[in-house]
Amino acid sequence: xxxxxxxxxxxxxxxxxxxxxxxxxxxxxxxxxxxxxxxxxxxxxxxxxxxxxxxxxxxxxxxxxxxxxxxxxxxxxxxxxxxxxxxxxxxxxxxxxxxxxxxxxxxxxxxxxxxxxxxxxxxxxxxxxxxxxxxxxxxxxxxxxxxxxxxxxxxxxxxxxxxxxxxxxxxxxxxxxxxxxxxxxxxxxxxxxxxxxxxxxxxxxxxxxxxxxxxxxxxxxxxxxxxxxxxxxxxxxxxxxxxxxxxxxxxxxxxxxxxxxxxxxxxxxxxxxxxxxxxxxxxxxxxxxxxxxxxxxxxxxxxxxxxxxx
Amino acid sequence: xxxxxxxxxxxxxxxxxxxxxxxxxxxxxxxxxxxxxxxxxxxxxxxxxxxxxxxxxxxxxxxxxxxxxxxxxxxxxxxxxxxxxxxxxxxxxxxxxxxxxxxxxxxxxxxxxxxxxxxxxxxxxxxxxxxxxxxxxxxxxxxxxxxxxxxxxxxxxxxxxxxxxxxxxxxxxxxxxxxxxxxxxxxxxxxxxxxxxxxxxxxxxxxxxxxxxxxxxxxxxxxxxxxxxxxxxxxxxxxxxxxxxxxxxxxxxxxxxxxxxxxxxxxxxxxxxxxxxxxxxxxxxxxxxxxxxxxxxxxxxxxxxxxxxxxxxxxxxxxxxxxxxxxxxxxxxxxxxxxxxxxxxxxxxxxxxxxxxxxxxxxxxxxxxxxxxxxxxxxxxxxxxxxxxxxx
Numbered sequence: 026x027x028x029x030x031x032x033x034x035x036x037x038x039x040x041x042x043x044x045x046x047x048x049x050x051x052x053x054x055x056x057x058x059x060x061x062x063x064x065x066x067x068x069x070x071x072x073x074x075x076x077x078x079x080x081x082x083x084x085x086x087x088x089x090x091x092x093x094x095x096x097x098x099x100x101x102x103x104x105x106x107x108x109x110x111x112x113x114x115x116x117x118x119x120x121x122x123x124x125x126x127x128x129x130x131x132x133x134x135x136x137x138x139x140x141x142x143x144x145x146x147x148x149x150x151x152x153x154x155x156x157x158x159x160x161x162x163x164x165x166x167x168x169x170x171x172x173x174x175x176x177x178x179x180x181x182x183x184x185x186x187x188x189x190x191x192x193x194x195x196x197x198x199x200x201x202x203x204x205x206x207x208x209x210x211x212x213x214x215x216x217x218x219x220x221x222x223x224x225x226x227x228x229x230x231x232x233x234x235x236x237x238x239x240x241x242x243x244x245x246x247x248x249x250x251x252x253x254x255x256x257x258x259x260x261x262x263x264x265x266x267x268x269x270x271x272x273x274x275x276x277x278x279x280x281x282x283x284x285x286x287x288x289x290x291x292x293x294x295x296x297x298x299x300x301x302x303x304x305x306x307x308x309x310x311x312x313x314x315x316x317x318x319x320x321x322x323x324x325x326x327x328x329x330x331x332x333x334x335x
Numbered sequence: 336x337x338x339x340x341x342x343x344x345x346x347x348x349x350x351x352x353x354x355x356x357x358x359x360x361x362x363x364x365x366x367x368x369x370x371x372x373x374x375x376x377x378x379x380x381x382x383x384x385x386x387x388x389x390x391x392x393x394x395x396x397x398x399x400x401x402x403x404x405x406x407x408x409x410x411x412x413x414x415x416x417x418x419x420x421x422x423x424x425x426x427x428x429x430x431x432x433x434x435x436x437x438x439x440x441x442x443x444x445x446x447x448x449x450x451x452x453x454x455x456x457x458x459x460x461x462x463x464x465x466x467x468x469x470x471x472x473x474x475x476x477x478x479x480x481x482x483x484x485x486x487x488x489x490x491x492x493x494x495x496x497x498x499x500x501x502x503x504x505x506x507x508x509x510x511x512x513x514x515x516x517x518x519x520x521x522x523x524x525x526x527x528x529x530x531x532x533x534x535x536x537x538x539x540x541x542x543x544x545x546x547x548x549x550x551x552x553x554x555x556x557x558x559x560x561x562x563x564x565x566x567x568x569x570x571x572x573x574x575x576x577x578x579x580x581x582x583x584x585x586x587x588x589x590x591x592x593x594x595x596x597x598x599x600x601x602x603x604x605x606x607x608x609x610x611x612x613x614x615x616x617x618x619x620x621x622x623x624x625x626x627x628x629x630x631x632x633x634x635x636x637x638x639x640x641x642x643x644x645x646x647x648x649x650x651x652x653x654x655x656x657x658x659x660x661x662x663x664x665x666x667x668x669x670x671x672x673x674x675x676x677x678x679x680x681x682x683x684x685x686x687x688x689x690x691x692x693x694x695x696x697x698x699x700x701x702x703x704x705x706x707x708x709x710x711x712x713x714x715x716x717x718x719x720x721x722x723x724x725x726x727x
Contacts, residue, residue, distance in 0.1 A: 110539060
């Protein structure tokens with residue numbers, strides 16, 4: 026847990042004035058992660074995406090930490106190289122500080138095109154915190170579906186039409202895939218839980234190895250809601266168990282937020298225009314399937330928490 | 336050099352790995368691919384034996400190999416990799432980025448045919464595909480040149496007037512796996528020659544944070560690209576200076592091109608890589624018969640040595656350009672196109688013919704080169720590219 030008073034004294038490594046949308050969750054995530062990292066030297070690598078294009082429009086930059094971008098699918102590989110350079114230059118005495126490395130990628134750059142380079146980097150066990158700001162579609166290019174897009178959601182390449190009713194497949198569970206890399210720290214967090222994200226970032230940065238945090242990031246443009254509600258939507262995802270927030274430390278599961286009463290998924294779907302077609306009576310079957318998947322996943326997580334902590 | 340020469344039998348791959356050992360880069364990130372695998376395999380043994388200080392990153396693809404080198408170079412490290420063919424093709428996207436970010440990465444490259452059909456043998460289609468990437472391209476005739484050029488490439492790329500990456504290439508199997516006696520320089524001489532990498536801005540200099548890889552729109556992109564173009568132009572002078580300095584120090588001088596019996600030649604060929612060695616034998620034979628033939632070896636294809644080529648070929652009557660690649664323009668092959676474009680400015684233009692040979696490692700024999708010379712001397716050449724040694 027972190028102290029808000031303490032935090033407010035820390036320097037902001039992601040300054041304001043960038044060009045992210047009003048109410049953008051990616052900016053909230055990056056700001057909080059950088060706030061958590063501000064007590065030590067860090068170098069940041071970024072995949073191509075909303076966060077990159079909106080914070081570094083040449084000759085301006087919102088970043089007060091060393092920041093690097095080269096392409097879309099290779100943020101983890103680029104950061105591997107930066108970290109390898111760190112090891113080499115530390116050995117030869119050109120660098121003497123204890124530096125940590127953070128990589129940011131959206132879900133497209135992480136779940137899809139950057140999946141291979143992420144997997145490789147995690148397997149090689151670089152000292153690297155990878156943060157996925159997961160808005161569940163390719164928002165930077167105009168809301169195309171990714172493998173993180175949930176079942177039934179509208180996206181511009183999984184549109185709703187006379188025959189199709191949004192995305193027809195369930196999303197990939199990348200967090201599970203990261204756990205399968207047997208890395209020391211894997212977590213899910215969500216916008217709306219600043220203390221959770223900052224605490225997790227600090228935990229991850231304290232580890233000298235690969236760590237991964239998958240943060241659900243409501244996107245006012247792609248999800249279609251009032252920009253003031255970003256944090257509310259993020260919390261609703263957690264309260265309906267649509268996006269449980271949990272961590273896996275050395276293989277042990279811990280669910281960080283257990284809603285007293287699991288809210289029905291309709292409450293999460295209703296305020297978002299990407300799901301509005303699902304609320305029509307003829308699509309009740311899809312909503313039921315979403316609810317069933319949530320219930321099964323939640324039961325699975327509870328079981329994992331129980332059996333890994335025995 | 337006064338001291339005794341240290342001659343060792345080395346394949347092209349071993350020679351390149353040996354150069355890398357002596358350069359002792361900070362980071363090598365690589366992925367296996369025939370016929371270049373050996374270079375990084377041998378190098379990883381150097382790492383395992385602790386004879387280099389390098390951080391070796393065994394990445395999961397060539398795309399990540401170059402991405403990691405780019406990250407490492409931006410971070411302040413001297414970074415290198417090795418690859419070939421499909422591996423280089425997978426790097427293409429990142430090659431433009433390495434050059435655009437002005438990162439002096441050296442790739443030990445082995446020329447191999449591109450798929451499809453899949454083939455593992457030597458032709459130059461892989462590096463020709465990276466022609467417009469902003470990489471300097473050096474083609475080596477033999478293992479000695481490969482060794483020497485790797486050492487020079489580090490200096491050339493890191494020169495403040497250049498700051499561009501380079502490929503140093505040998506022909507797959509023909510050079511990469513062929514054992515030759517080469518002279519190795521003492522470790523300390525190489526160390527002294529290459530010096531240390533001193534970038535102006537580097538990511539690990541955390542007290543001076545900077546942003547690298549920002550989005551660059553209509554208002555700045557063109558200026559940045561213009562600077563990159565200018566750096567490539569300036570590279571010619573730097574390559575010449577460093578080639579000369581290498582010669583003064585170690586007895587083997589290098590330039591953009593090498594000419595062989597061109598002074599009084601009536602017919603000349605232009606070649607890249609190992610074929611130059613074969614052509615020299617043909618020239619000797621034909622000269623004995625009183626035939627005035629010569630050769631221009633293009634050591635550096637990027638930047639393209641326009642002035643040197645123009646000067647060297649201005650008095651030749653006819654030139655045959657031998658490409659080990661076809662650019663599919665339906666006319667002539669790429670090196671021929673550029674040679675023709677460069678000679679167009681001469682008042683007295685030589686006649687030019689295009690020959691494509693050796694695709695997929697097909698042998699180029701003494702007889703084939705002799706036939707090309709005979710055709711050139713007869714003046715009866717085609718306007719379109721002619722394909723040598725293929726069943727039509």
